[in-house]
Amino acid sequence: VRPLAVTLGDPAGIGPEIAAKAWGALRTTGPHFFVTAPLAPIAQALSLAGLPPPAAIAAASEAAQCFPNALPVLAPSGAPQESAEMVVDSIKTAVRLAQEGAAAGVVTNPIHKKSLYDAGFEFPGHTEFLGHLTGMRRPPVMLLAIEGLRVVPVTVHLSVAAAVQALTQDKIVDTGRTTARELSRLFGIARPRLAIAALNPHAGEDGALGTEEKTMIGPAVERLRAEGVDVFGPAPVDTLFHVRARAGYDAALCMLHDHALLPLKTLDFDRGVNVTLGLPIVRTSPDHGTAFDIAGKGIARPDSLIAAIQLAAQLARAAA
Amino acid sequence: VRPLAVTLGDPAGIGPEIAAKAWGALRTTGPHFFVTAPLAPIAQALSLAGLPPPAAIAAASEAAQCFPNALPVLAPSGAPQESAEMVVDSIKTAVRLAQEGAAAGVVTNPIHKKSLYDAGFEFPGHTEFLGHLTGMRRPPVMLLAIEGLRVVPVTVHLSVAAAVQALTQDKIVDTGRTTARELSRLFGIARPRLAIAALNPHAGEDGALGTEEKTMIGPAVERLRAEGVDVFGPAPVDTLFHVRARAGYDAALCMLHDHALLPLKTLDFDRGVNVTLGLPIVRTSPDHGTAFDIAGKGIARPDSLIAAIQLAAQLARAAA
Numbered sequence: 001v002r003p004l005a006v007t008l009g010d011p012a013g014i015g016p017e018i019a020a021k022a023w024g025a026l027r028t029t030g031p032h033f034f035v036t037a038p039l040a041p042i043a044q045a046l047s048l049a050g051l052p053p054p055a056a057i058a059a060a061s062e063a064a065q066c067f068p069n070a071l072p073v074l075a076p077s078g079a080p081q082e083s084a085e086m087v088v089d090s091i092k093t094a095v096r097l098a099q100e101g102a103a104a105g106v107v108t109n110p111i112h113k114k115s116l117y118d119a120g121f122e123f124p125g126h127t128e129f130l131g132h133l134t135g136m137r138r139p140p141v142m143l144l145a146i147e148g149l150r151v152v153p154v155t156v157h158l159s160v161a162a163a164v165q166a167l168t169q170d171k172i173v174d175t176g177r178t179t180a181r182e183l184s185r186l187f188g189i190a191r192p193r194l195a196i197a198a199l200n201p202h203a204g205e206d207g208a209l210g211t212e213e214k215t216m217i218g219p220a221v222e223r224l225r226a227e228g229v230d231v232f233g234p235a236p237v238d239t240l241f242h243v244r245a246r247a248g249y250d251a252a253l254c255m256l257h258d259h260a261l262l263p264l265k266t267l268d269f270d271r272g273v274n275v276t277l278g279l280p281i282v283r284t285s286p287d288h289g290t291a292f293d294i295a296g297k298g299i300a301r302p303d304s305l306i307a308a309i310q311l312a313a314q315l316a317r318a319a320a
Numbered sequence: 321v322r323p324l325a326v327t328l329g330d331p332a333g334i335g336p337e338i339a340a341k342a343w344g345a346l347r348t349t350g351p352h353f354f355v356t357a358p359l360a361p362i363a364q365a366l367s368l369a370g371l372p373p374p375a376a377i378a379a380a381s382e383a384a385q386c387f388p389n390a391l392p393v394l395a396p397s398g399a400p401q402e403s404a405e406m407v408v409d410s411i412k413t414a415v416r417l418a419q420e421g422a423a424a425g426v427v428t429n430p431i432h433k434k435s436l437y438d439a440g441f442e443f444p445g446h447t448e449f450l451g452h453l454t455g456m457r458r459p460p461v462m463l464l465a466i467e468g469l470r471v472v473p474v475t476v477h478l479s480v481a482a483a484v485q486a487l488t489q490d491k492i493v494d495t496g497r498t499t500a501r502e503l504s505r506l507f508g509i510a511r512p513r514l515a516i517a518a519l520n521p522h523a524g525e526d527g528a529l530g531t532e533e534k535t536m537i538g539p540a541v542e543r544l545r546a547e548g549v550d551v552f553g554p555a556p557v558d559t560l561f562h563v564r565a566r567a568g569y570d571a572a573l574c575m576l577h578d579h580a581l582l583p584l585k586t587l588d589f590d591r592g593v594n595v596t597l598g599l600p601i602v603r604t605s606p607d608h609g610t611a612f613d614i615a616g617k618g619i620a621r622p623d624s625l626i627a628a629i630q631l632a633a634q635l636a637r638a639a640a
Binding site: 156157158159160161162164199200201202204205209210211212236237238239241242243244245256257258259261262263264265266267268269 | 519
C-alpha cells in the first residue's frame with residue numbers, strides 16, 4: 001500500500017503539531033504517511049509532543065518500513081529559508097509524488113493565505129492552487145464530510161450578498177455533476193443520491209420569499225435529473241440535516257458556505273474533513289485553519305487531520 | 321393554576337389532530353389547557369385519534385376540573401361558517417382570555433396565511449397579529465427553542481437578498497435588547513448571555529468576505545455591551561452550535577432565518593417551539609406549519625405542540 005503525503009502547512013500554525021500527534025495516534029494502525037517538509041519543524045513538533053524524532057527519507061517508498069518507529073519526513077529539494085517558500089514547496093512536492101503514483105494521495109495542513117499573498121502566491125486558496133498544479137481547467141469542487149454527512153457548498157468564500165449574485169443555474173448543475181461523478185469514483189457509491197438545498201427560507205415559499213428556487217435551483221435540479229442523476233430539491237435547507245433526513249441522500253448541495261458548514265460543524269465540530277472533487281489526485285485536508293492563537297501550546301487537537309488521513313486512504317483505495 | 325388557551329389553527333391542517341393527541345398525552349400530568357374552537361372539528365379529531373369526546377366549557381375556569389376526563393373546548397361567541405373567520409375568532413378569543421388573566425397564556429396552532437389573506441386578514445403572520453391584538457407598538461421578536469438551545473433570527477420571512485438589505489444596526493440592537501429582557505422576565509435567567517452570529521462566512525474574515533461585521537454587527541455588539549448586556553460576537557455562525565459552544569450562551573441571535581432554524585432543526589427536528597418575545601402575554605407555538613399533505617391521516621406528530629404547551633406553562637410561572 002502506497003503512503004499518503006501530508007504537507008507542512010504554515011509552520012507557525014498548528015500543522016506540525018497535529019501531524020506529529022496524528023503520527024502518534026496512527027503509527028501502529030496506519031494509514032502510513034510521510035510529511036513533505038524540512039526536518040527541523042517536524043522534529044521540533046515531535047519533541048514538544050513527547051514523541052521520538054522523525055526519520056528523513058529520500059523516497060516515498062521508504063515510508064512504510066520506518067512508519068511504526070518514526071514519522072517519515074521527505075524534504076523538498078532545495079533549502080528554502082522563507083516560510084512562504086517552504087509552504088509552497090511542501091505542497092508542490094506532495095502533489096508531484098501523488099501524480100507520479102509514489103504517494104496514494106495528498107493531505108494538506110492549513111495555510112495562511114495572507115502570508116502567501118505577501119510572498120507572491122496568486123491563488124484564492126489551496127484548492128485552486130491544486131487545480132493549477134494538476135492542470136485542471138474546471139474549478140475543483142469542495143466537499144466536506146463527517147461520519148454520516150457529506151455537504152458541498154456551491155458558493156464558498158464570498159460574502160452572502162456576493163454569493164447570491166454569483167449563483168447561476170450552470171454553476172449548480174456543474175457542481176452537482178462533479179459531485180455525483182466523484183461520489184461514484186472516489187466514494188464507491190454506484191448510484192449517488194443528491195439533495196439540492198434551497199437558498200431562501202421555506203424554499204422561497206412558492207416565490208413569496210425569493211425567486212431563485214423557481215428561476216435557478218429548480219431548473220438546475222431538472223437538468224441534473226435529465227442527465228440521469230438521482231436528485232431531489234430544492235428542499236428547505238433547515239429540513240435537510242436531522243437524523244432521518246440525512247439518511248435520504250449521499251451528499252447535500254448547499255447554496256451558501258454556512259448552509260453547508262453549519263450542520264456539519266454542529267454535528268461534529270472536531271472531525272470535519274475537506275475533500276477536493278474534480279482533481280486527478282486524491283486530496284483531503286482538515287476543515288480548520290492555522291489556529292495561530294493556540295499554536296505551540298501543545299493543545300491542538302489532531303482529530304480532523306487524523307480523519308482527513310483516514311478518509312484519504314479510503315478514497316485512494318476506491319479510486320485505485 | 322390557570323389553564324392555557326390553545327387555538328384551533330387552520331381546521332384543514334393538522335391542528336385539531338395534534339391538539340387531540342396532545343391532550344391524550346398530557347391529560348393525567350398537565351399542563352391543563354383548553355381549545356378555543358367550535359366543538360365539531362375537535363370532536364372529530366378526538367374520535368379519529370380514538371379518544372373520548374370533548375367537553376364544552378363556558379369559562380376558562382371550568383377547564384381544570386374536566387381536563388383529566390375530556391378535552392375542554394371553549395367556543396368563541398357567534399357561529400362563524402367560514403373557516404378563515406373561525407381561525408381568526410379562535411386567536412382573538414384566546415388572546416382576550418390571556419389578557420383578562422383567565423388563561424395563563426396562548427399556544428397557537430398553525431395557520432395558512434394565504435387562506436386568511438383571501439378572507440381579508442392583513443398581517444404578515446401570527447406574530448404581527450398578536451402584536452396588533454395586544455396593542456404593542458414595537459414588532460415582537462421570534463425566539464425558537466429546543467432543549468439546550470435558543471435561537472433568535474434577526475430577519476425572518478424575507479429572501480436572503482432582501483434580508484441582507486433589511487439588516488440594520490438598530491434592528492440588531494433592538495432584537496438583542498428585547499431578547500435579553502425577555503430571557504430574564506420569561507425564562508428566569510438573571511443575567512442572560514447572548515451570542516451574536518456573523519452574517520458572512522468566517523465572520524467576514526476581517527472584511528475580505530463582507531463588511532457587515534465591521535459596519536453593523538460589531539458596532540451593535542458594542543452598543544448592547546454598553547447597555548450592560550452580557551454579549552459576544554460577531555462569531556462565525558458555523559462555530560456556534562456544537563455541544564461545547566452551546567454551553568456558552570443563553571440565546572444566539574442569527575442574521576438570517578436559516579442560520580437560526582438550521583441548527584435547531586438539525587439537532588431536534590420534532591420538538592422546536594416558537595416563543596414570541598415582547599408581548600404582554602405568554603405565547604408559544606409549534607415550529608411547523610399546517611402540514612395539509614398529512615392532515616386527516618392520523619400520522620401527525622404532536623411532539624412540537626406538546627413541547628409548546630409545556631414551555632408556555634413554564635414561562636407563565638416565571639412571568640407570574
